[in-house]
Amino acid sequence: MSADEFSVIRDLFAPHATSESARALRDDVAVLEAGKFVVTTDTIVEGVHFLAGDPIETIAMKALRVNVSDIVAKGAKPTSALLNLSWSDTREASQIAEFASAFGRDLKFFGIELIGGDTTSTPGPLTISVTLLGEPLGVRVPAxxxxxxxxxxxxxxxxxxxxxLGLQLRKGALTLDRLRQGRDDMQVQMDSRSLARDMPDYLKLPGEDFDAEAGWLMTAYLAxxxxxxxxxxxxxxxxxxxxxxxxxxxxxxxxxxxxxxxxxxxxxxxxxxxxxxxxxxxxxxxxxxxxxxxxxxxxxxxxxxxxxxxxxxxxxxxxxxxxxxxxxxxxxxxxxxxxxxxxxxxxxxxxxxxxx
Ligand SMILES: Nc1ncnc2c1ncn2[C@@H]1O[C@H](COP(=O)(O)OP(=O)(O)O)[C@@H](O)[C@H]1O
Ligand SMILES: Cc1ncc(C[n+]2csc(CCOP(=O)(O)OP(=O)(O)O)c2C)c(N)n1
Ligand SMILES: [Mg+2]
Structure with missing residues (x-):
């Protein structure tokens, strides 16, 4: 029978994490040198955390941001990142440059330095792990x-x-018609029209014009x-x-x-x-x-x-x-x-x- 991630961590890995830094694997980060640094790592996997058809730029942003989220949640400033990239054999190599450039833009936005990582190919789905270090802003790191x-x-x-909701829209489990139900459409339609020409195609649903609210929800999911x-x-x-x-x-x-x-x-x-x-x-x-x-x-x-x-x-x-x-x-x-x-x-x- 399949195992649950939380019982695997609690029963199989926590017994090997006995240092004070590890907080018994019951926190978002490890706390190094008595609160001088915090560190976290999170992986995103195609088909699990993002859809194969999602834009490569937002996949790069999501990989970084899910880690930034853990550091921010601990009242810390993210500083340095390691990037482990397992590039799927089924993907165009040309996308790697787009990935790197979007990842770089987001690093800059958050003021994070890239300090290392690892690059492999995989017969499986695109898999991206980021390890992120941060400096606590206060004297203690809330647990x-x-x-x-x-x-x-x-x-x-x-x-x-x-x-x-953004994921439901992208999966087709929620339609634009349903999202618009009960909406007084005038303002949103005006916003959608004026924003549409500056919006990337991936924020449009198949066969639909750009919709500002749907775009907002899908952005929340994508990045x-x-x-x-x-x-x-x-x-x-x-x-x-x-x-x-x-x-x-x-x-x-x-x-x-x-x-x-x-x-x-x-x-x-x-x-x-x-x-x-x-x-x-x-x-x-x-x-x-x-x-x-x-x-x-x-x-x-x-x-x-x-x-x-x-x-x-x-x-x-x-x-x-x-x-x-x-x-x-x-x-x-x-x-x-x-x-x-x-x-x-x-x-x-x-x-x-x-x-x-
Ligand atoms: N395979 C693993 N080996 C060691 N520690 C792990 C492993 N998977 C998760 N952890 C640790 O378990 C804790 C909880 O993990 P998780 O619920 O994934 O946290 P988060 O939601 O912040 O990513 C964290 O301390 C994390 O570092
Ligand atoms: C294609 C797709 N299906 C389903 C989801 C929903 N989903 C996948 S993982 C996840 C939880 C967060 O990911 P996890 O690996 O548990 O991150 P952590 O809690 O460790 O930060 C959610 C809500 C998704 N993001 N994408
Ligand atoms: Mg989780």
Missing amino acids: RADAQLGEDVWLIGGEIGSAW PFVRPESAIIVSKFASASMDISDGLVADAGKLAAASGVALRLEVNAVPLSIAAERWAFTGGNVWDLITGGDDYVVLFTAPPELRGAIESAEVGQALRLARIGAVEAGSGVTVVNRKGEPLAIAATGYSHRLGR
Whole structure:
């Protein structure tokens, strides 16, 4: 029977990771030299993390940004990267230059130096691993395990569920007609027309004109908007923190488990895009948005006394800061609606199934 990634890490690899730096493999990063550096590594695989037909430029950006997300979530600044590239035999060699140039542009955008890596061919799918080092901005590196009872739960850095909707659009599981349901189309149509000539073809759906909202959602999936500015707020105020990649509910569950607490999340406080909000309001299931994953935003906890300071620190930064819940005694995650009623628990997020 196939194995679950989390039990593989916990049972088979964590016993070999006994140094303090490793944080028992229960965190987003390892912490080196008592907090001087943090390091993370994440792989993306064709067919698993991106679609074979996705543009090579955004695949390069995604490979870097999913790692930047882990560093930012720890209140750190990314500094140096190693790139391990396993180029699929089925892909044109000419794409490698496009990959490198897009990767280089993104390195520059985030102020990261490329310091090494490895290059191989593979008979399998395109596979890209990035290892990223960062320097903590504050004196401590918040762990997933640092949440305290009575603290607020916050999200910062972007929306939940947009990338999931973007993936559904690219897979053809969601149509543009359905996305437009309930929309007062005038403004969006005007925006779409004026933006269309500057937009790459890959943001158009087959047989459709460019649509600004669909473009936004697909961009969130293709190249997540990771905001390095979030690290400043995390470093100043967070007790516990982590990045959201597998789905808000699943990842909140990991933070809760690491800290030995329960998290109560208010679904109406979760930041959504306008398109996602309307999709949910017109019959879409909000549960899909909070469990779909690929969000790459930061979840953190902080004492309620810091509310004012946290909100002031975000003013003018457009980081979609949102206070979404509370740390309580117990275990697990409860998601409640406006009336305080719990939503029925279905699957909570993404988990890799390993082997047969
Ligand atoms: N194959 C492995 N060998 C050693 N450590 C691993 C392995 N896979 C994952 N880990 C560690 O397990 C922890 C949790 O991993 P994961 O849930 O993938 O974190 P993230 O979502 O931040 O990438 C991290 O400390 C990571 O470094
Ligand atoms: C083609 C495709 N199908 C499904 C998904 C959804 N998906 C794949 S992996 C994943 C979770 C994040 O990846 P993971 O390797 O678990 O990163 P980590 O949590 O280690 O940062 C999600 C939501 C996707 N991104 N692309
Ligand atoms: Mg994951």
